[in-house]
Amino acid sequence: MKLQLVGCSHQTTPVEIRQQLAVAAKDLPEAIEGLQDRFPNTETVVLSTCNRVEVYTAAESHNEVPSHEEVAQFLAEFHHIDSEKIMGELFLQSGEEAVRHLFYVAASLDSMVVGESQILGQVKQAYEDATRLGSTGPLTHGVFQSALKAARRVANDTSIHRRRVSVPAVAVSDFATQIFERFDDKNILLIGAGDMAEETLEYLRAEGAQKLTIINRNPERSNELAEKWNCRLDRWDRLNDLLAEADLIVSTTAAENPIVTREDFAKIESRRYQRPLAILDLAVPCDFDPEIGKCLGVYLYNIDDLQIVCHRNRQARQKEWPAAERIIEEETQRFMTDLHHRATAPTIRQLKESCQQIKEEELQRLFHKIQEESASSREEIEIAFDRFINKLLHPPLDSLREEAHSGTPHALLEALKRLFKLKD
């Protein structure tokens, strides 16, 4: 039995290569079919997200699993690119290492943003797609189901997923959600259109934000962002009106001085009727005068406030990391023991069948000799034979089980086959 993965992730490969290798959902059936045609008798699951492209393959026989080069060649041909170009970018992991890697991925411990919840759904989707397309088998069923279980354990037993460490994530998840229950009916104003604004937009959208307005001094960049995220664009000179209407403001400009002073805010304050306002000032230096935070109903957080939380969360996550790793390790060992034990199943079955055959022959001979036995004594004799076989086989099977904890017990299996003359 062999399980391996060939792939690339954000840890090893630049985004340009990952984008070239990504398998879109619409192309997945073709990719799976291609892999099945090229490597028959191999179980296959393709996991393709924006952070990774991984091809999991498994087979009963070691010889049937495609090599590193063969998978790379397939991916290159599938995407019409030079295999030499991608060969060095794809890593190979097999056996326990591959299992552990999948468990880390599913538990979001290998994600760019550790603890993000999307990856679990993506792993589940990849496994379900492969099952639907008929490319999974006992080994991939086992490893993916165990991966999902391990991920759920990490999510339930540790708080690693609850600790955000990026400023936009903390701003939205740790602060804005404590003020607002829902975001779909809130007027959200984004001032500035840089990378920080875009990342914050992503989190706001994830929380269900619908009414988003972007303003920027440079309309070119804000046009691009508004188009990409389907937001409303507005003019910079309407800033005051938009401040009066907003429920949540995210500000990320590169202005050298505050764009909204206490005096500016005082002018629009009466138009707000003390409606709560959350201001996430992610700019350096600050876009909003800190004095505005003292106004009634205003909750102002600047980058320093958020950085402190990020730092604390990073420390807290660091503390939780060993617990998460321990869970992954436990689940990996449990799966590997099951896998190794499963590898001994054919030999055990042969051994039991062989014993059963001997028992049948001996019983037949015995019953032929003893003519006057009653039905109940026949039954007793059969039970005695069964008990004898079970007791005889118990020590070797127990030893096999124990050996399976540290890998497939090849030596013991070979010894059993030779001692009992078992044939494959």
Added chain:
Amino acid sequence: MENISVFCFAASYSVALLFELTRLYFRSAIRGILLIGFSVAGFIAQTLFVIARLAEQSPRDALDWYLLVAWILAAIYLYLLFYHPTVPLGIFLLPLILAIIAAAEYLPQESGYPLGESTWGMLHGFSLLLGTVIIFFGFVGGMTYLIQSRRLQKKQTSFSRFRLPSLEWTEKITARCIFFSAIFLSVGVLSGIALNAKEDKVPWSDPVVWSSGLLLLWLAAAMLFNAIYRPARQGRKVAYLTLASAGFLLLVLAVTRLVPNQHPTRKMSDDKLPHAHQLSETVELEGVSR
């Protein structure tokens, strides 16, 4: 059921409160189960106790009335525990429930809160009961709002182990509490007037009547203020209104308990259960006062 005492459910709620308080210090996977266990145990014990009391034909004494208020609040707490297990409102609700139970147990055993036996009497009693529960719950909501608002402005929320409901949620709850408490109190007071008007003897000078009227006037004013003055519909103002409403309610309760009034009262026996002659006396008293 006769073995169940006030101590049984008060102790269960107290243990549940201790578990709620541990939310401030550490996370625990089994705390939820223990919380549900003790709260449900307390609630079942209180339900059986209240049923036993009502079956004893003594629904008019203060103990029952206060216990019913606490019982409804406990039901609300259980609902929150099951459907919003991460919301630590028990920290505020359970002390209130325990305080009401203590008031029921230790205040003088005289009735000022008739649930009544006629339709008008039932309407009068239950409307006032529900109005009181809603004002108390609004008080918890308002307090939660002010604490959460302060924590957010002081930027303390992310370092804390327990997470209060969002400002928007508590604001919505408190605003609804003001509205519905006003409705129920209006029904309660008006049905009380109708009940006495039948006898042509509305006791306008009765402290219970005028203090209840005062509370109703306050709630009506709060609703009017809310409708006319737009900032009053926003968070902190709504929270202050619920706190003030709870203050008025306590005043009414204090007047009812401490000031001599013409509301139907009944001296209770030592074990708080009425004897047959007292029951008939109660019915007579009720008839006279209405």
